[in-house]
Amino acid sequence: xxxxxxxxxxxxxxxxxxxxxxxxxxxxxxxxxxxxxxxxxxxxxxxxxxxxxxxxxxxxxxxxxxxxxxxxxxxxxxxxxxxxxxxxxxxxxxxxxxxxxxxxxxxxxxxxxxxxxxxxxxxxxxxxxxxxxxxxxxxxxxxxxxxxxxxxxxxxxxxxxxxxxxxxxxxxxxxxxxxxxxxxxxxxxxxxxxxxxxxxxxxxxxxxxxxxxx
Amino acid sequence: xxxxxxxxxxxxxxxxxxxxxxxxxxxxxxxxxxxxxxxxxxxxxxxxxxxxxxxxxxxxxxxxxxxxxxxxxxxxxxxxxxxxxxxxxxxxxxxxxxxxxxxxxxxxxxxxxxxxxxxxxxxxxxxxxxxxxxxxxxxxxxxxxxxxxxxxxxxxxxxxxxxxxxxxxxxxxxxxxxxxxxxxxxxxxxxxxxxxxxxxxxxxxxxxxxxxxxxxxxxxxxxxxxxxxxxxxxxxxxxxxxxxxxxxxxxxxxxxxxxxxxxxxxxxxxxxxxxxxxxxxxxxxxxxxxxxxxxxxxxxxxxxxxxxxxxxxxxxxxxxxxxxxxxxxxxxxxxxxxxxxxxxxxxxxxxxxxxxxxxxxxxxxxxxxxxxxxxxxxxxxxxxxxxxxxxxxxxxxxxxxxxxxxxxxxxxxxxxxxxxxxxxxxxxxxxxxxxxxxxxxxxxxxxxxxxxxxxxxxxxxxxxxxxxxxxxxxxxxxxxxxxxxxxxxxxxxxxxxxxxxxxxxxxxxxxxxxxxxxxxxxxxxxxxxxxxxxxxxxxxxxxxxxxxxxxxxxxxxxxxxxxxxxxxxxxxxxxxxxxxxxxxxxxxxxxxxxxxxxxxxxxxxxxxxxxxxxxxxxxxxxxxxxxxxxxxxxxxxxxxxxxxxxxxxxxxxxxxxxxxxxxxxxxxxxxxxxxxxxxxxxxxxxxxxxxxxxxxxxxxxxxxxxxxxxxxxxxxxxxxxxxxxxxxxxxxxxxxxxxxxxxxxx
Numbered sequence: 001x002x003x004x005x006x007x008x009x010x011x012x013x014x015x016x017x018x019x020x021x022x023x024x025x026x027x028x029x030x031x032x033x034x035x036x037x038x039x040x041x042x043x044x045x046x047x048x049x050x051x052x053x054x055x056x057x058x059x060x061x062x063x064x065x066x067x068x069x070x071x072x073x074x075x076x077x078x079x080x081x082x083x084x085x086x087x088x089x090x091x092x093x094x095x096x097x098x099x100x101x102x103x104x105x106x107x108x109x110x111x112x113x114x115x116x117x118x119x120x121x122x123x124x125x126x127x128x129x130x131x132x133x134x135x136x137x138x139x140x141x142x143x144x145x146x147x148x149x150x151x152x153x154x155x156x157x158x159x160x161x162x163x164x165x166x167x168x169x170x171x172x173x174x175x176x177x178x179x180x181x182x183x184x185x186x187x188x189x190x191x192x193x194x195x196x197x198x199x200x201x202x203x204x205x206x207x208x209x210x211x212x213x214x
Numbered sequence: 215x216x217x218x219x220x221x222x223x224x225x226x227x228x229x230x231x232x233x234x235x236x237x238x239x240x241x242x243x244x245x246x247x248x249x250x251x252x253x254x255x256x257x258x259x260x261x262x263x264x265x266x267x268x269x270x271x272x273x274x275x276x277x278x279x280x281x282x283x284x285x286x287x288x289x290x291x292x293x294x295x296x297x298x299x300x301x302x303x304x305x306x307x308x309x310x311x312x313x314x315x316x317x318x319x320x321x322x323x324x325x326x327x328x329x330x331x332x333x334x335x336x337x338x339x340x341x342x343x344x345x346x347x348x349x350x351x352x353x354x355x356x357x358x359x360x361x362x363x364x365x366x367x368x369x370x371x372x373x374x375x376x377x378x379x380x381x382x383x384x385x386x387x388x389x390x391x392x393x394x395x396x397x398x399x400x401x402x403x404x405x406x407x408x409x410x411x412x413x414x415x416x417x418x419x420x421x422x423x424x425x426x427x428x429x430x431x432x433x434x435x436x437x438x439x440x441x442x443x444x445x446x447x448x449x450x451x452x453x454x455x456x457x458x459x460x461x462x463x464x465x466x467x468x469x470x471x472x473x474x475x476x477x478x479x480x481x482x483x484x485x486x487x488x489x490x491x492x493x494x495x496x497x498x499x500x501x502x503x504x505x506x507x508x509x510x511x512x513x514x515x516x517x518x519x520x521x522x523x524x525x526x527x528x529x530x531x532x533x534x535x536x537x538x539x540x541x542x543x544x545x546x547x548x549x550x551x552x553x554x555x556x557x558x559x560x561x562x563x564x565x566x567x568x569x570x571x572x573x574x575x576x577x578x579x580x581x582x583x584x585x586x587x588x589x590x591x592x593x594x595x596x597x598x599x600x601x602x603x604x605x606x607x608x609x610x611x612x613x614x615x616x617x618x619x620x621x622x623x624x625x626x627x628x629x630x631x632x633x634x635x636x637x638x639x640x641x642x643x644x645x646x647x648x649x650x651x652x653x654x655x656x657x658x659x660x661x662x663x664x665x666x667x668x669x670x671x672x673x674x675x676x677x678x679x680x681x682x683x684x685x686x687x688x689x690x691x692x693x694x695x696x697x698x699x700x701x702x703x704x705x706x707x708x709x710x711x712x713x714x715x716x717x718x719x720x721x722x723x724x725x726x727x728x729x730x731x732x733x734x735x736x737x738x739x740x741x742x743x744x745x746x747x748x749x750x751x752x753x754x755x756x757x758x759x760x761x762x763x764x765x766x767x768x769x770x771x772x773x774x775x776x777x778x779x780x781x782x783x784x785x786x787x788x789x790x791x792x793x794x795x796x797x798x799x800x801x802x803x804x805x806x807x808x809x810x811x812x813x814x815x816x817x818x819x820x821x822x823x824x825x826x827x828x829x830x831x832x833x834x835x836x837x838x839x840x841x842x843x844x845x846x847x848x849x850x851x852x853x854x855x856x857x858x859x860x861x862x863x864x865x866x867x868x869x870x871x872x873x874x875x876x877x878x879x880x881x882x883x884x885x886x887x888x889x890x891x892x893x894x895x896x897x898x899x900x901x902x903x904x905x906x907x908x909x910x911x912x913x914x915x916x917x918x919x920x921x922x923x924x925x926x927x928x929x930x931x932x933x934x935x936x937x938x939x940x941x942x943x944x945x946x947x948x949x950x951x952x953x954x955x956x957x958x959x960x
Contacts, residue, residue, distance in 0.1 A: 089242035090235015099887035130235035157686030158232030159456025195862025
C-alpha cells in the first residue's frame, strides 16, 4: 500500500499540519514554564480553553479510496469520526463498547469495531465502510454480499446490517465461511436483535458458494 | 382483493437503502450548528441530591450549558394535565410520588438523569459530563420484587386485577393437581439502535424532531402537550427505526428534556444515550412472579385453572400488562380465575416488550400444561387437543378464525415430533441429551383506526402515504403488496412514503396491528382510486362504455373485462383521455360492529429440539419450527423473517437474557451487551417457519392478522418443555442457565 497515496486530490503536505502542531506545542511549553501565568490560567479555567487549541492532531487516512487529511482530537474514535465529521453515517453505533458489531468497518482489510478504534491509530491506513462497497454510489451496482442480504432478507430494521455485511465480507475473505456452523461462530460478534441470523447465514453461504469475488 | 390467492414473496422494498447504509435513522441526520448532549445519571437508587458541582463541567472546552434541577428550562405542559400515563411525558402528580425529569433533587431510581451536559461535540460533552459531581443523602432502594410481594396492589381498571369464571377453587378437588411457581427476570428490549432524539426549534413556536419512536403521531401529541403547542407546529420524522420491540411506544422524559434544552440554547440538539442507559431510561420487561394452579380429571380434561401474577413497576407510575389474559380463553375449562398485582419499587418504569405480558404469561401457562400432561402421562399435544376450544370461553363468542389444530399438526410433522419419547431423559446422542418441546402462543388481533392516501399518476406510478413508522417488520413491503393487489400497478412502480407527521395519521407501530390497521386504510384508498378508474372507463364515451363495474379486473396497469381480455384500457391511457395527471384518494379506515361480535386472535405454535449437556448444563436449541396462524399472509418473505426473529428473541428469553440488580445498591450489574446476553449467531440454528396462510373472513379486507408478538409468545415455554423432556428436570425460573440445570442434574 502506498503511504499517503492521494486519490482524492485534497491532501495537503503531511508536514503542514504537523508544523501547526509544533507551533502550538511551543506555546504550551512556554506556558508551562511560567508558573504564575499558568496558575492564573488554571484559576480562570483557561487551562481547558488553552488545551482545546492543542487538541487537534493531524491524521492522514484513506477512506473508501479517498485520501483524507484531517485534524482531529486524539480521543475521537474512528466511528465518531466517520459519522459526526465525515458524514459517513452508514456505519452505526450500537454500544460504543465493541460488544455488538454494528460499527464494523475494514481497516487495511481487517474487520474492526470502529468504536474501539481511536481514529489516530488509522494513520496511513485504508479504511472501508459500507459506503465503500458501492463505489458507484447508493444507486449503483451492489456488492454481491449486499445482493445476497436482499435476496435472503438478512435484516429487518436494518440497523446492524452495515456491520453484518462488512463482517460477512471479511468472514469469507478470512476463509471462515466453509460451513453454516463456521459462519455462525465467526459472525457471533455481530448482534442482530431482530433475529435475522438464519437468513444472514444463508446469504453468506450463498455468496461463498457462488464464488463471486468479495 | 385477491383474498383467496397467496401473496408473492417479494424482496423488502427498502432493502437497497438498508444494505448500502443509505437508510437514515434519527442520529444520522445532521443540522447546521448542531450541538450534542450527554446525560449524567444518579449513582444511588433512592435518595436526595445534597450537592451538585457543575462548575468544572461548565468551564470545559466547548461546553454550551449544564442543566440540572436547579436551572432546567421550563416544560410548560407539565403544569397542565397530560394524557395517559404511558403515552405522554411524565404525568401531573396524582399520587405521592411522581417523576419529572430534572425537576427536583429527589432520586427515585438508579441512573435517573441528574444533569444534561451540552457541548459542541460529542467528545466534549462526554468529557464534561464526567466532571459533574453530586453528593446524595442515600436511602435504601427497594428493588427486589420477591421481598415485597405482599405489597402488591390491584391495578386500576374494570376487573380490578381479578377474573373469575365458574368456581375459583375448583382445581382443588380435581383428581390430578399441579401447583407451580414461575419467574421471569427483568429483560431489556435492547434494540441495536440506541435511544435518543434530535430536536430543532425552527421558530419560537415550531419544532422539528427526528425521533426514535414507534409512532410519530404519538410523539407529536406528547410534545404538543408538553410545550403547549399546536400539534401542526410539530414535525416528527422517523422513517427508519433501528428496532423498538416496545421501547419506542411512549415518549420518554429525557426526550422532552432535550427539546426544552434545545429551545434554551437556541441550537439543534442531539442526544444518543449509552447502551447502559438503555437499561434504565427506556423501559424493560418487568420481573414477574407467577403461580399456576391446575386441576384435571384422569381423562385429561381440565377441571379448574387459576393463574396469579405479580409484577414490578416504578414508585412513580403504574405499568400493567396482560400477563394472565391467555389463561382466560386458551383452553376449554369451566372454572378459571386470574389475579394480577403490581408492586411499586424504586425502579425505572417498565414498558411493553415484544409479546409483552402475554409472553410472560404463556411461559407459565404452557409450562404448566406440559407439567400436567406429564402427570397424566399424555402427549402434550394430545392434552391440549382434549382441552381445545372452537369458541372463546371468556367472551362466549366465536373466534373470527382459528386454525390451531392444523398448526399443531403441521409443526409436529416438521420437527419430527414422532421421534419424541414421552419418558423424559430417555434420548441421548453421544454426550448430549435430546429433548423435544412445544408451546402455544396467542395474541389479540387488533384493527385500529388509520388513514392513508393513494396517488395514481398518469405514468401509472402509484404513491402510498401514511405516517406509520416501519420499525423493521416490513410495513412498507406489506403496504406495497396490498396496493398492488387492489390496483394492479406493477410492484416496482409503487412507492410507499411513511414515518412522518406530514403524512396521513396512523397508529403507533405496536400490538402486531399495523398491517391490519394501516393496510386496511391503504386498501380503502386504493379501492377508491379503482372505483374512479372504473367509472371513467364505463361512462358514456369511455373506453369500456356500457360495461358493469363488476365485470372489470385490473392487473399490470391495465383495466380489462374479465371474460373478454381483449376489451381493455391501460390506466395511463384512461387518465390521459380524461385529462387527469393524478387520481388522489384518501381513506380513514376502522373496523365495524364485527369487532365486538367475534374474538380475534393470532395463534402460533412453537416446536423445538434441544440438546443438553448433562456435565456442563449447557442447553442448545438444535432445531426450531414456528407455525403462524395469523390469517392471510400479506408479505410472505418479511413475515417469515418476523417469525425467525421471534425464535431468536425466544432463545434469548429462554436461555440467556436476565438483567441482574445488586439489590444492596439497586443497580444493574450487567447493563451492557457483553454481560446481558442476547442471542448471537452461534445460538440460533436454521429455523423452519410455517404459515397456515388462511384468510380471516372477518377482521379486515385483506383477511390478515398480526404476527410480531406471536413470533415470540410461547417460545420460551417450548424450550423449557424440551429441556424437561431431555433431562427430566423442570426449570421454572428463566433464563434456563447451566447453573440452575446443574443443581438439579447433579
